[in-house]
Amino acid sequence: GAVVSQHPSRVICKSGTSVKIECRSLDFQATTMFWYRQFPKQSLMLMATSNEGSKATYEQGVEKDKFLINHASLTLSTLTVTSAHPEDSSFYICSGRATYEQYFGPGTRLTVT
Amino acid sequence: DAKTTQPTSMDCAEGRAANLPCNHSTISGNEYVYWYRQIHSQGPQYIIHGLKNNETNEMASLIITEDRKSSTLILPHATLRDTAVYYCIVRVGDGGATNKLIFGTGTLLAVQP
Numbered sequence: 001g002a003v004v005s006q007h008p009s010r011v012i013c014k015s016g017t018s019v020k021i022e023c024r025s026l027d028f029q030a031t032t033m034f035w036y037r038q039f040p041k042q043s044l045m046l047m048a049t050s051n052e053g054s055k056a057t058y059e060q061g062v063e064k065d066k067f068l069i070n071h072a073s074l075t076l077s078t079l080t081v082t083s084a085h086p087e088d089s090s091f092y093i094c095s096g097r098a099t100y101e102q103y104f105g106p107g108t109r110l111t112v113t
Numbered sequence: 114d115a116k117t118t119q120p121t122s123m124d125c126a127e128g129r130a131a132n133l134p135c136n137h138s139t140i141s142g143n144e145y146v147y148w149y150r151q152i153h154s155q156g157p158q159y160i161i162h163g164l165k166n167n168e169t170n171e172m173a174s175l176i177i178t179e180d181r182k183s184s185t186l187i188l189p190h191a192t193l194r195d196t197a198v199y200y201c202i203v204r205v206g207d208g209g210a211t212n213k214l215i216f217g218t219g220t221l222l223a224v225q226p
Contacts, residue, residue, distance in 0.1 A: 004156070006156075034213065034214070036216075043200075043216045043217060043218050043219060044151075044157065044216040045216075046213055046214075046215060046216075049213060091154070093156050093157070095156075095157075095214070101159050101162075102159070102214055103159065104149075104156035104157045104158070104159075105156050106155055106156045107154070107155065107156050109154075
């Protein structure tokens with residue numbers, strides 16, 4: 001299957017700071033990328049859908065000003081958690097869409113102290 | 114997208130077939146059945162998908178009932194590495210790049226030695 005990478009795999013930041021997570025499709029072009037969040041012992045929750053070159057579409061209840069998404073190219077999307085707080089600590093997973101299948105990155109563990 | 118119902122957890126002996134059921138009684142004619150799995154602290158992995166015919170690949174087989182209201186994922190010879198949460202998802206087939214995968218609670222499959 002196609003490969004999606006995320007960087008960093010783990011990050012610890014202080015409350016009030018911003019954190020950027022990169023998502024790259026390594027061997028395919030992803031017109032659409034998705035960002036998910038997963039809290040411990042819970043399922044993945046879709047946060048937003050981003051299309052290359054246009055604004056992201058956020059799911060209900062997800063603050064677009066807090067979770068900034070940029071999808072500047074067909075192989076790169078970034079998620080910036082602005083003014084992070086401890087409740088933003090979570091496992092963030094991106095996914096790129098390629099024809100019928102959707103491929104997922106390995107996830108980024110964010111811990112806000 | 115139609116909702117799915119899966120058992121919360123299942124056990125399977127190593128080397129035996131694992132049969133994971135999924136109910137999707139409100140599935141529409143243009144919705145596909147997708148299966149993904151998530152090993153602890155990793156991103157989801159695509160397994161297989163189908164519309165109405167049974168499907169098989171190197172990882173698993175997918176059996177869809179004639180009325181399409183339920184399906185079964187079969188791992189023919191389960192190994193300890195197959196221990197994961199398995200998600201059954203129904204989604205409109207490719208035709209729109211923004212079709213989203215919405216995850217339910219899934220089935221935790223524990224393969225026992």
